[in-house]
Amino acid sequence: MTIGSKLTRRSAIATLGAGAATAAIGPDMAGTFSPALANTTPASKQAPGFYRQKVGDMEVTMITDGARTMTMPENFVRNIPRDEAGKALEAAYMSASSMTVPYNPVIVKTGGKIVLIDTGNGQGDRKGEVGHLLPNMAAAGIDPKQIDMVVLTHFHGDHINGLRLADGSLAFPNAEVKAPAAEYAFWMSDENLAKAPDAMKGAFNNVRRVFKDLGDRVVRYEMDKEVASGITPFATHGHTPGHSSLALQSGNARLLIQGDVTNIPSLFLRNPGWHVMFDMDAARAEETRRRFYDRASADKVLVGGFHFPFPALGYVEKDGANNFRLVPTMWNSTL
Amino acid sequence: MTIGSKLTRRSAIATLGAGAATAAIGPDMAGTFSPALANTTPASKQAPGFYRQKVGDMEVTMITDGARTMTMPENFVRNIPRDEAGKALEAAYMSASSMTVPYNPVIVKTGGKIVLIDTGNGQGDRKGEVGHLLPNMAAAGIDPKQIDMVVLTHFHGDHINGLRLADGSLAFPNAEVKAPAAEYAFWMSDENLAKAPDAMKGAFNNVRRVFKDLGDRVVRYEMDKEVASGITPFATHGHTPGHSSLALQSGNARLLIQGDVTNIPSLFLRNPGWHVMFDMDAARAEETRRRFYDRASADKVLVGGFHFPFPALGYVEKDGANNFRLVPTMWNSTL
Numbered sequence: 001m002t003i004g005s006k007l008t009r010r011s012a013i014a015t016l017g018a019g020a021a022t023a024a025i026g027p028d029m030a031g032t033f034s035p036a037l038a039n040t041t042p043a044s045k046q047a048p049g050f051y052r053q054k055v056g057d058m059e060v061t062m063i064t065d066g067a068r069t070m071t072m073p074e075n076f077v078r079n080i081p082r083d084e085a086g087k088a089l090e091a092a093y094m095s096a097s098s099m100t101v102p103y104n105p106v107i108v109k110t111g112g113k114i115v116l117i118d119t120g121n122g123q124g125d126r127k128g129e130v131g132h133l134l135p136n137m138a139a140a141g142i143d144p145k146q147i148d149m150v151v152l153t154h155f156h157g158d159h160i161n162g163l164r165l166a167d168g169s170l171a172f173p174n175a176e177v178k179a180p181a182a183e184y185a186f187w188m189s190d191e192n193l194a195k196a197p198d199a200m201k202g203a204f205n206n207v208r209r210v211f212k213d214l215g216d217r218v219v220r221y222e223m224d225k226e227v228a229s230g231i232t233p234f235a236t237h238g239h240t241p242g243h244s245s246l247a248l249q250s251g252n253a254r255l256l257i258q259g260d261v262t263n264i265p266s267l268f269l270r271n272p273g274w275h276v277m278f279d280m281d282a283a284r285a286e287e288t289r290r291r292f293y294d295r296a297s298a299d300k301v302l303v304g305g306f307h308f309p310f311p312a313l314g315y316v317e318k319d320g321a322n323n324f325r326l327v328p329t330m331w332n333s334t335l
Numbered sequence: 336m337t338i339g340s341k342l343t344r345r346s347a348i349a350t351l352g353a354g355a356a357t358a359a360i361g362p363d364m365a366g367t368f369s370p371a372l373a374n375t376t377p378a379s380k381q382a383p384g385f386y387r388q389k390v391g392d393m394e395v396t397m398i399t400d401g402a403r404t405m406t407m408p409e410n411f412v413r414n415i416p417r418d419e420a421g422k423a424l425e426a427a428y429m430s431a432s433s434m435t436v437p438y439n440p441v442i443v444k445t446g447g448k449i450v451l452i453d454t455g456n457g458q459g460d461r462k463g464e465v466g467h468l469l470p471n472m473a474a475a476g477i478d479p480k481q482i483d484m485v486v487l488t489h490f491h492g493d494h495i496n497g498l499r500l501a502d503g504s505l506a507f508p509n510a511e512v513k514a515p516a517a518e519y520a521f522w523m524s525d526e527n528l529a530k531a532p533d534a535m536k537g538a539f540n541n542v543r544r545v546f547k548d549l550g551d552r553v554v555r556y557e558m559d560k561e562v563a564s565g566i567t568p569f570a571t572h573g574h575t576p577g578h579s580s581l582a583l584q585s586g587n588a589r590l591l592i593q594g595d596v597t598n599i600p601s602l603f604l605r606n607p608g609w610h611v612m613f614d615m616d617a618a619r620a621e622e623t624r625r626r627f628y629d630r631a632s633a634d635k636v637l638v639g640g641f642h643f644p645f646p647a648l649g650y651v652e653k654d655g656a657n658n659f660r661l662v663p664t665m666w667n668s669t670l
Contacts, residue, residue, distance in 0.1 A: 044394060044444075044476065049668050050382050059379060066668045093635065093650050093662065100665060109379075132668055141379065300428065310666040315428050327428065328663050330435060331645040333384050333401045333467055 048139030049132060051311035052335055055302075056250025058230060059109040059335075061140055064310040065120030065162065066130035067102035077267060078275045078282065085267060085274070092266030101264055103158055104312035105133055106257055106304055107140075108248065111229025113148040116172065117246060117257055118306060119162030133162050134171065147172040151227055152179045153259030154243040155187045155207050156278065159306070163210050178227050181220035183242025184211075236261050236292060238285030239278065245292070255313075257304045261285075261292050264307050265326040269293065269316065272324065293324045302329065383474030384467060386646035387670055390637075391585025393565060394444040394670075396475055399645040400455030400497065401465035402437035412602060413610045413617065420602060420609070427601030436599055438493055439647035440468055441592055441639055442475075443583060446564025448483040451507065452581060452592055453641060454497030468497050469506065482507040486562055487514045488594030489578040490522045490542050491613065494641070498545050513562050516555035518577025519546075571596050571627060573620030574613065580627070590648075592639045596620075596627050599642050600661040604628065604651065607659060628659045637664065 049064035076099075077085040086096030094100060106117040121130040134144060150172055152160060165171050186192055187207040196204055211218060221227050223235045223244065233244040239260045246257040262268040263276040272289040279285035296303050296316045304313050305326075314328045384399035411434075412420040421431030429435060441452040456465040469479060485507055487495060500506050521527055522542040531539055546553060556562050558570045558579065568579040574595045581592040597603040598611040607624040614620035631638050631651040639648050640661075649663045 044387060044396075044670065046387050046668055046670050047385050047475070048382060049666070052379060052381050061379075064666070064668055067665075093664070102665070129669065140382070309663075310668070328644075329428070330402075330437070331384070331399070333381055333399055333645070334464065335379065335381050 049136045049310055050140040051313075051331070052140075053255070053302075053311075053313060053329075053332070054253070054335060055248050055255045056230075056253035057110075058248060058250045058253075060248065060255060060304075061107040061109075061142070062304065062311045062313060063105050063107060063133055063136045063140060064312070065103040065105060065136075065158075066125075066128075066132040067100050067310075068127075068129045069098060069100045071097060072099045073277065076277055078277055080271075080274055088267050088270060092270075094266070099264065099267075101307055102309050102312065103130055104304070104306050104308065104310055105162070106312075107137070107142060107147075108228070108231060110231060110248075110250070113228055114142065114146050115149045115151055115228045115231060116147045116175070117151050118153055118159040118259070119150060119171070121158050122161035122164060122171075123166040130158075131162075144172050145174055147175045149228055150175045150177045151221075151231065151233075151246065152177070152183075153245065153257070153306070154180065154183050154240040155203075156240065156260070157203070157206050159259075160207070160210050176219055177214060177217060178219045178221045180233065180242035180244045181222055182237070183240060183244070184218065184220050186241040236288045238281045238283075238288045240280050255302045255304055256296065257306075258292065259306055261289055262305065262307065265305065265309075265314075269305075269324050269326050270319070273322065297324060384471045384645055385475040386648075386666070387475075388590070388637075388646075388648060388664075388667070389588070389670055390583050390590045391565075391588035392445075393583060393585045393588075395583065395590060395639075396442040396444075396477070397639065397646045397648060398440050398442060398468055398471045398475060399647070400438040400440055400471075400493075401460075401463075401467040402435050402645075403462075403464050404433060404435045406432060407434045408612065411612055413612055415606075415609055423602050423605060427605075429601070434599065434602075437642055437644050437647065438465055439639070439641050439643065439645055440497070441647075442472070442477060442482075443563070443566060445566060445583075445585070448563055449477065449481050450484045450486055450563045450566060451482045451510065452486050453488055453494040453594070454485060454506070456493050457496035457499060457506075458501040465493075466497075479507050480509055482510040484563055485510045485512045486556075486566065486568075486581065487512070487518075488580065488592070488641070489515065489575040490518050490538075491575065491595070492538070492541050494594075495542070495545050511554055512549060512552060513554045513556045515568065515577035515579040516557055517572070518575060518579070519553065519555050521576040571623045573616045573618075573623045575615050590637045590639055591631065592641075593627065594641055596624055597640065597642065600640065600644075600649075604640075604659050604661050605654070608657065632659060 051062045053060045074082060089099055090096045103120050105120050108115045120133040123131045125131045163171060187204060193204040221233055223233055226232050230248055230250050232247045234247055236245040237243050243259060245259050248255040268274050268276055272293060273286060275282040293316050297318050300315060302313060303316055308314060314326045316324050317327055319325045386397045388395045409417060424434055425431045438455050440455050443450045455468040458466045460466045498506060522539060528539040556568055558568055561567050565583055565585050567582045569582055571580040572578050578594060580594050583590040603609050603611055607628060608621060610617040628651050632653050635650060637648060638651055643649060649661045651659050652662055654660045
């Protein structure tokens with residue numbers, strides 16, 4: 001018996017969304033299948049979205065803020081036809097027209113401090129897809145009051161909005177906030193706001209909303225100088241003017257937190273020449289991306305990516321001369 | 336500054352084990368790194384190892400029993416040189432001489448029943464690497480007494496030993512136990528035990544230990560006939576004489592639980608012609624493997640693998656004419 005023989009492949013994929021098509025394992029392997037189930041099972045909760053990884057003496061906890069599934073915007077990949085981007089989504093077992101974008105802040109226990117890297121989308125998402133950072137921190141046994149330092153890679157909303165709760169108060173009341181000096185200077189410049197295209201004024205105003213009354217509580221950091229014990233920022237500009245990645249090093253162990261060197265890997269790590277609509281200097285972002293992944297793949301260094309699928313840790317490997325592939329790390333049940 | 340310039344690549348990899356080599360991101364991206372940290376951080380727990388996935392109306396919970404990291408046995412891959420297997424481990428970011436083997440039972444809520452597929456290694460592992468099924472079930476909110484049915488794919492110890500607690504009592508006291516009829520007949524045959532080579536007598540005796548007083552509480556199932564609502568076994572013999580996989584189907588949604596069609600994917604799904612030492616009929620197991628993955632890749636059907644890295648769900652895709660690659664599913668934070 002061939003399963004799903006009455007269904008076209010297209011309708012099956014449309015029904016299933018994420019790519020689990022009806023399938024026949026061939027008459028020799030096929031069983032007898034019930035066409036549908038009368039019973040529905042009660043809703044259960046997903047597992048909490050945190051994952052721990054030792055990096056030498058450091059304890060790294062990847063914490064997901066969730067993921068948004070959305071129709072791919074027409075110009076999401078600016079420099080290739082939409083059909084081609086759709087094919088890349090299909091090749092990654094999504095549908096050609098919709099995509100899923102995960103968001104993954106990181107917590108690092110290092111040198112007696114607890115450091116949060118990027119803060120996610122904040123509270124109040126109507127669909128409940130994102131804003132999971134605080135509940136997932138709670139599941140991981142980390143109280144927001146324990147956060148000693150927040151380090152930001154750049155000032156896009158999905159990285160900074162979680163600094164504040166829905167009521168506008170600070171989500172991490174005891175934390176020093178560290179931001180790339182160049183990033184802070186760019187977004188807080190009234191001159192830059194005045195000359196920004198209308199489509200970008202919202203991003204400028206959002207930065208002001210988040211940082212408005214923080215003033216000197218925001219410590220501006222420079223590249224290549226440690227921000228916390230074993231955590232050193234390095235320049236990966238292009239996505240934004242001051243976009244920074246973070247190198248974690250303890251003894252010989254090493255992890256690179258890339259920030260937004262790419263958006264979702266199934267499009268932009270696979271094809272580093274593709275320009276996501278959010279890259280502010282697309283040519284420079286591409287150059288950064290190629291340089292970063294050339295080295296990460298040659299050195300086989302573990303990379304954490306804000307937009308990688310949770311737990312958002314993997315190795316980057318070459319796929320042909322110009323493309324790459326993300327190989328997720330194996331889940332480790334013990335620390 | 337080039338990081339780790341004083342370390343040879345070999346020593347770095349040896350120190351780090353799982354492949355995070357020291358790395359230089361190039362002078363233009365390099366920061367300043369502390370050579371070592373004075374502080375150590377307090378030990379924390381890993382996240383619980385369960386993951387939920389809807390398959391139509393069914394709720395599937397992947398539950399890891401843990402993973403063993405071990406020196407690769409000399410003849411682990413019987414039909415290729417050990418060096419070549421070691422290179423495949425390295426290509427998968429393990430070390431050439433050691434490998435990690437995960438174990439992942441599955442719980443399915445279907446038709447008002449809670450069904451456990453395979454049971455893991457059981458309690459009492461001295462190193463604490465495995466035997467995590469029961470604590471991870473507790474984290475997922477599932478009481479062993481709630482299990483209505485245990486379905487076994489085959490009778491190797493890592494699949495059946497979890498049927499009993501360390502004291503010999505039944506771990507799932509209210510469960511009906513279902514086993515492939517051909518598998519049961521093979522292992523319970525006194526004639527087969529008598530003629531088995533010495534190296535296999537332990538496996539025969541282990542089956543008797545587990546099933547000794549269960550008698551007719553073990554329901555023997557046939558291929559291609561539903562064992563529970565929407566769960567249908569199909570023959571994937573070769574690994575053992577009665578080895579069975581399970582097709583889950585609800586509406587148009589579908590998931591194949593492969594059992595041990597492969598051991599770890601980085602060796603045997605990548606190279607389906609490689610024969611793991613545990614395949615009892617290696618030629619038949621290879622033929623099964625190729626047929627299974629040819630169809631799974633063509634149909635893009637989601638596959639759950641007992642020895643896949645947790646959460647042990649992925650798509651199988653062709654890599655050249657004869658090899659395959661496992662693409663893990665994206666973690667979904669919401670159900």
